[in-house]
Amino acid sequence: MSKRLDTTPKKDEFRMPGEFEQHKQCWMIWPERTDNWRLGAKLAQKSFAEIASAISEFEPVTMGVSKEQFSNARQMLPDYIRVVEMASNDSWMRDVGPTFVINDKGEVRAVDWKFNSWGGLVDGLYFPWDQDDKIAQKVCEIENVDTYRTDGFILEGGSIHVDGEGTCIVTEECLLSKGRNSHLTKEEIEEKLKEYLNIEKVIWIKNGIYNDETNGHVDNICCFARPGEILLAWTDDEKDPQYNISKSAYDLLTNETDVKGRKLEIHKIHIPNPIVITKEESEGVDAIDGTLPREEGDRQAASYINFYIANGAIIFPLFNDEKYDKLAEEKLKEVFPDRKVVGVYAREIILGGGNIHCITQQQPLGKSIG
Amino acid sequence: MSKRLDTTPKKDEFRMPGEFEQHKQCWMIWPERTDNWRLGAKLAQKSFAEIASAISEFEPVTMGVSKEQFSNARQMLPDYIRVVEMASNDSWMRDVGPTFVINDKGEVRAVDWKFNSWGGLVDGLYFPWDQDDKIAQKVCEIENVDTYRTDGFILEGGSIHVDGEGTCIVTEECLLSKGRNSHLTKEEIEEKLKEYLNIEKVIWIKNGIYNDETNGHVDNICCFARPGEILLAWTDDEKDPQYNISKSAYDLLTNETDVKGRKLEIHKIHIPNPIVITKEESEGVDAIDGTLPREEGDRQAASYINFYIANGAIIFPLFNDEKYDKLAEEKLKEVFPDRKVVGVYAREIILGGGNIHCITQQQPLGKSIG
Numbered sequence: 001m002s003k004r005l006d007t008t009p010k011k012d013e014f015r016m017p018g019e020f021e022q023h024k025q026c027w028m029i030w031p032e033r034t035d036n037w038r039l040g041a042k043l044a045q046k047s048f049a050e051i052a053s054a055i056s057e058f059e060p061v062t063m064g065v066s067k068e069q070f071s072n073a074r075q076m077l078p079d080y081i082r083v084v085e086m087a088s089n090d091s092w093m094r095d096v097g098p099t100f101v102i103n104d105k106g107e108v109r110a111v112d113w114k115f116n117s118w119g120g121l122v123d124g125l126y127f128p129w130d131q132d133d134k135i136a137q138k139v140c141e142i143e144n145v146d147t148y149r150t151d152g153f154i155l156e157g158g159s160i161h162v163d164g165e166g167t168c169i170v171t172e173e174c175l176l177s178k179g180r181n182s183h184l185t186k187e188e189i190e191e192k193l194k195e196y197l198n199i200e201k202v203i204w205i206k207n208g209i210y211n212d213e214t215n216g217h218v219d220n221i222c223c224f225a226r227p228g229e230i231l232l233a234w235t236d237d238e239k240d241p242q243y244n245i246s247k248s249a250y251d252l253l254t255n256e257t258d259v260k261g262r263k264l265e266i267h268k269i270h271i272p273n274p275i276v277i278t279k280e281e282s283e284g285v286d287a288i289d290g291t292l293p294r295e296e297g298d299r300q301a302a303s304y305i306n307f308y309i310a311n312g313a314i315i316f317p318l319f320n321d322e323k324y325d326k327l328a329e330e331k332l333k334e335v336f337p338d339r340k341v342v343g344v345y346a347r348e349i350i351l352g353g354g355n356i357h358c359i360t361q362q363q364p365l366g367k368s369i370g
Numbered sequence: 371m372s373k374r375l376d377t378t379p380k381k382d383e384f385r386m387p388g389e390f391e392q393h394k395q396c397w398m399i400w401p402e403r404t405d406n407w408r409l410g411a412k413l414a415q416k417s418f419a420e421i422a423s424a425i426s427e428f429e430p431v432t433m434g435v436s437k438e439q440f441s442n443a444r445q446m447l448p449d450y451i452r453v454v455e456m457a458s459n460d461s462w463m464r465d466v467g468p469t470f471v472i473n474d475k476g477e478v479r480a481v482d483w484k485f486n487s488w489g490g491l492v493d494g495l496y497f498p499w500d501q502d503d504k505i506a507q508k509v510c511e512i513e514n515v516d517t518y519r520t521d522g523f524i525l526e527g528g529s530i531h532v533d534g535e536g537t538c539i540v541t542e543e544c545l546l547s548k549g550r551n552s553h554l555t556k557e558e559i560e561e562k563l564k565e566y567l568n569i570e571k572v573i574w575i576k577n578g579i580y581n582d583e584t585n586g587h588v589d590n591i592c593c594f595a596r597p598g599e600i601l602l603a604w605t606d607d608e609k610d611p612q613y614n615i616s617k618s619a620y621d622l623l624t625n626e627t628d629v630k631g632r633k634l635e636i637h638k639i640h641i642p643n644p645i646v647i648t649k650e651e652s653e654g655v656d657a658i659d660g661t662l663p664r665e666e667g668d669r670q671a672a673s674y675i676n677f678y679i680a681n682g683a684i685i686f687p688l689f690n691d692e693k694y695d696k697l698a699e700e701k702l703k704e705v706f707p708d709r710k711v712v713g714v715y716a717r718e719i720i721l722g723g724g725n726i727h728c729i730t731q732q733q734p735l736g737k738s739i740g
Contacts, residue, residue, distance in 0.1 A: 001430065001452035060371065067437075067457035070504060074511075082371035083511050085455050087437035134440060141444075141453050142512060 002140040005109070005148050008195040014101035014109050015198040018164030019309045020226055022365040024108075025060040026310065027139055028052055029359070030073045031091035032066060035291040036126075036352050038284025047348040048091070049076050051308075051315060051356055054344050056081050058310040062142075064088065064135065086138055087131040089117070092354060094219065095156035097361035098136040098147065101198065106367035111196045112136040112147040113155040118214050119179025120154075125213060125353070126291045143363065153192050154180040158217040158358055160193070163227040166200040166259035168193055173207045173216035180215075201259035205249040209233060209271075210242045212301035213292060219357045220303045222249060225267065225335050228258060233303040234268035242271060269331050272321040275302040275350055294351065304328035306355035309362075313339050317346035317355045372510040375479070375518050378565040384471035384479050385568040388534030389679045390596055392735040394478075395430040396680065397509055398422055399729070400443045401461035402436060405661045406496075406722050408654025417718040418461070419446050421678075421685060421726055424714050426451050428680040432512075434458065434505065456508055457501040459487070462724060464589065465526035467731035468506035468517065471568065476737035481566045482506040482517040483525040488584050489549025490524075495583060495723070496661045513733065523562050524550040528587040528728055530563070533597040536570040536629035538563055543577045543586035550585075571629035575619040579603060579641075580612040582671035583662060589727045590673045592619060595637065595705050598628060603673040604638035612641060639701050642691040645672040645720055664721065674698035676725030679732075683709050687716035687725045 009015065030048060031037050037044040052061045056078070064086030065073040074083045088096065095118070098110035115133045117124035140147050159174045174180075175189055184192070190202045208216020222232045230253060235242045246268075253264050282296040304324070307316035314332050318325045325343065332341045349355050379385065400418060401407050407414040422431045426448070434456030435443040444453045458466065465488070468480035485503045487494035510517050529544045544550075545559055554562070560572045578586020592602045602620060605612045616638075623634050652666040674694070677686035684702050688695045695713065702711045719725050 001432075001450055003449045062371075067501065067504075070508070074507075079373045080371055082514065085457060085508055087455060131437065134437075137444075138440070138455055144452065 001144045002137065003146040005146055008148060009101045009109065009111065010195045010198040012103070013198070014103045014107070015164065016099055016101050016162050017364045018162060018224055018226070019362055020224070021164055023059050023311050023362045024365045025062055025363050026055050026308070027093050027097055027361045027363060028061060028063050029086065029088050029091040029093045029096070029135070030063055030065040030069050031352065032069050033090055035286040035288035036090060036294070037348075038281055038294070038351065043348045044352055045073070045076060047344070047346060048359065051344050051346070051359070052081050053078055054315050054342050055308060055310050055360065058313040064093070064138070084142060086135065088135055089126060089129050089132040092358050093135070093361040094158045094358045096132040096135040097157060098139050098145070099157055099197070100145070100362070100364050102364045102366055108145055108364055108366035110136065110140050110145050110147045111150060112140070113150050114152050115156065116154050116179065118156065119177060122179030123177070123215070124179060148196060150192070150196060153196070156214070156217065157361060158214060158219040160197065161218050161223045162197055162199060163224045163258060165227045167203065168197055168199045168201070169203045169205065169218050169222060169224070171206065171208045171216045171218050171221070172204050174214065174218070177215040199259070203253070203256050205252055207245045207248070209301040209303050210245055211299050213353050220301055220306050220355070221246070222253070223305055227260070228262040229265045229267070229335070231267045231269055231305055231335060233271050233305045235271050267331060267335050269304045269328050270324050271304070272302050272319040272324045275300045275319060275347065277351060281351055292353070300350045300353070302350045303355070306357040307332070308356045308360045309339075314341045315356055316341065316343055317350070318343040319347060319350070320345065371514045372507065373516040375516055377518070379471045379479065379481065379518060380565045380568040382473070383568070384473045384477070385534065386469055386471050386532050387734050388532060388594055388596070389732055390594070391534055393429050393681050393732045394735045395432055395733050396425050396678070397463050397467055397731045397733060398431060398433050399456065399458050399461040399463045399466070399505070400433055400435040400439050401722065402439050403460055405656040405658035406460060406664070407718075408651055408664070408721065413718045414722055415443070415446060417714070417716060418729065421714050421716070421729065422451050423448055424685050424712050425678060425680050425730065428683040428710075434463070434508070454512060456505065458505055459496060459499050459502040462528070462728050463505070463731040464528045464728045466502040466505040467527060468509050468515070469527055469567070470515070470732070470734050472734045472736055478515055478734055478736035480506065480510050480515050480517045481520060482510070483520050484522050485526065486524050486549065488526065489547060492549030493547070493585070494549060518566060520562070520566060523566070526584070526587065527731060528584060528589040528724075530567065531588050531593045532567055532569060533594045533628060535597045537573065537597075538567055538569045538571070539573045539575065539588050539592060539594070541576065541578045541586045541588050541591070542574050544584065544588070547585040569629070573623070573626050575622055577615045577618070579671040579673050580615055581669050583723050590671055590676050590725070591616070592623070593675055597630070598632040599635045599637065599705070601637045601639055601675055601705060603641050603675045605641050637701060637705050639674045639698050640694050641674070642672050642689040642694045645670045645689060645717065647721060651721055662723070670720045670723070672720045673725070676727040677702070678726050678730045679709075684711045685726055686711065686713055687719070688713040689717060689720070690715060
């Protein structure tokens with residue numbers, strides 16, 4: 001009961017809402033691959049369960065789980081979290097899930113982008129990705145939501161952020177990467193974003209967070225708090241390779257306007273001290289040919305920007321960083337005075353290559369279909 | 371979002387509605403095991419698709435499909451049928467699915483019986499049955515329906531029929547079989563039915579259809595058309611082993627009353643001429659140790675009683691039997707004057723050991739939860 005539509009959201013007057021708009025629920029996928037998550041993924045599962053529980057204080061959560069892990073996940077999660085069977089290749093619902101769009105009547109549809117593991121055979125992170133690429137459709141089947149096909153256009157949900165009013169932010173590093181839509185020009189890619197997100201303006205910053213294996217997803221470096229207001233990952237340490245990246249984004253955004261002609265207000269959030277994989281952590285991961293290894297000394301792309309906006313709340317990652325955890329919390333409280341700000345310790349998730357925003361996908365409320 | 375309840379439907383005043391009451395939707399499971407369905411299950415899949423399509427003219431249908439068959443099923447089914455991922459060991463939703471119960475407010479819950487492949491290690495039909503036994507829970511998770519645990523009580527949905535007003539019909543052959551609840555007395559089994567279906571009276575007929583591998587499920591030999599009215603599989607051929615079985619049931623039912631004290635009106639429907647597996651049909655099935663083989667010359671338990679009552683319709687099996695197909699249709703039209711009677715050719719399904727009622731499970735309408 002999910003029809004495939006051959007038009008586009010723009011033609012049908014559906015738009016992607018901002019994450020800060022009202023949700024029906026949050027979707028996640030249960031982690032289990034032992035070549036990405038150490039110690040049989042048991043620690044990651046505990047973290048995912050904690051994050052799902054934190055979000056479910058504010059909105060319903062549905063967890064997609066493979067048949068092999070179904071009973072275990074059902075037991076590890078509280079019973080008010082819905083668990084549905086869903087095969088995957090890993091657990092990044094932001095990137096493999098549907099991008100929901102909505103119209104003025106409150107009808108909900110979704111864009112089902114093509115997914116190729118963040119770069120396919122060029123620089124993708126694992127092979128195969130066949131089950132991941134079916135996730136968006138499976139979510140929409142369960143929810144009776146019709147989907148737009150994108151004619152092979154490759155995109156992950158983490159590589160876009162919209163303000164819900166016609167402006168989108170992306171990084172050149174990701175959207176112009178060789179492993180995605182390299183047969184298209186920048187203008188053609190922008191055209192696709194405009195058609196499928198129903199936006200009018202794309203703001204291109206250069207790069208994402210230093211050493212981000214997703215080719216610099218925007219959702220790890222900056223996001224909209226609301227129309228006209230942006231949060232940006234920052235560092236004061238000019239020797240940190242992150243400094244020039246953040247500085248360049250800051251300068252660009254400072255001189256930009258959104259589609260409504262507004263100047264952007266920019267809030268900086270300092271990144272944590274570098275998160276580096278330990279020997280013990282590295283040794284807990286299975287070595288499998290074709291999967292990005294997790295090696296001792298690797299710096300992970302940790303950033304507080306990778307939070308999830310739930311109904312009435314911000315769920316953000318903690319790194320056990322005495323100084324910057326606290327600063328991030330204060331900044332988030334200041335920028336979101338009407339939301340409860342909840343930190344969840346997330347080292348196990350950044351060890352797998354992402355964070356809270358990467359493992360979640362919001363479904364807008366829309367009207368009840370009954 | 372499906373809580374496990376430790377009480378019983380009787381205690382909470384939920385009852386199993388008759389199949390003829392209003393449905394929200396019909397659940398099915400996609401067939402694929404090649405040791406039960408010939409020629410790679412391709413012919414059975416076509417039949418299941420035809421039956422799902424026929425039902426979906428009258429009520430929504432959701433098809434549970436393994437990850438391996440997801441794309442194929444999605445393509446073979448019309449897009450107004452919902453397809454959700456669901457691992458199984460075979461495709462008998464009547465027997466492995468939840469038994470939904472409802473209360474006066476229209477709230478819906480379900481009973482999640484223990485399933486052991488129609489007899490477990492005593493005379494079960496295949497091993498293992500671990501995925502089948504999770505189906506009821508998975509359906510209820512998707513639908514946000516709370517479930518009653520039955521403390522290990524084994525039952526298949528096809529072994530019971532209720533009138534929705536307090537009466538249930540079962541067969542002794544099945545409910546007293548060695549492979550199910552042989553540690554319980556007949557009275558204790560009756561007590562379980564009363565608690566979990568919220569009924570007051572159990573009518574026990576002796577046997578199901580001749581050679582029925584389910585140990586004689588009641589849903590192949592008789593069912594309620596409405597309270598006080600029963601349809602019974604019949605044969606006029608006194609030499610057919612089915613004759614004495616049907617005659618015994620007829621005599622017993624003629625002398626019975628339901629819980630309201632009503633005499634039962636009994637409508638006979640003649641069975642088709644014997645359906646016997648051909649050499650070609652037998653050779654199309656993979657031989658696997660531990661699975662009931664499909665051998666040339668085996669007589670299948672074909673019966674027109676194995677129909678599904680949809681909203682406003684009866685979907686019943688055709689066997690390409692010139693005489694009895696027609697008689698069955700006429701009888702069903704006479705007994706259900708307000709429903710459209712739709713026949714679907716179902717030889718491929720009876721070759722696998724059941725029929726339309728066995729592969730479907732109704733979910734009552736209840737109130738919208740929004």
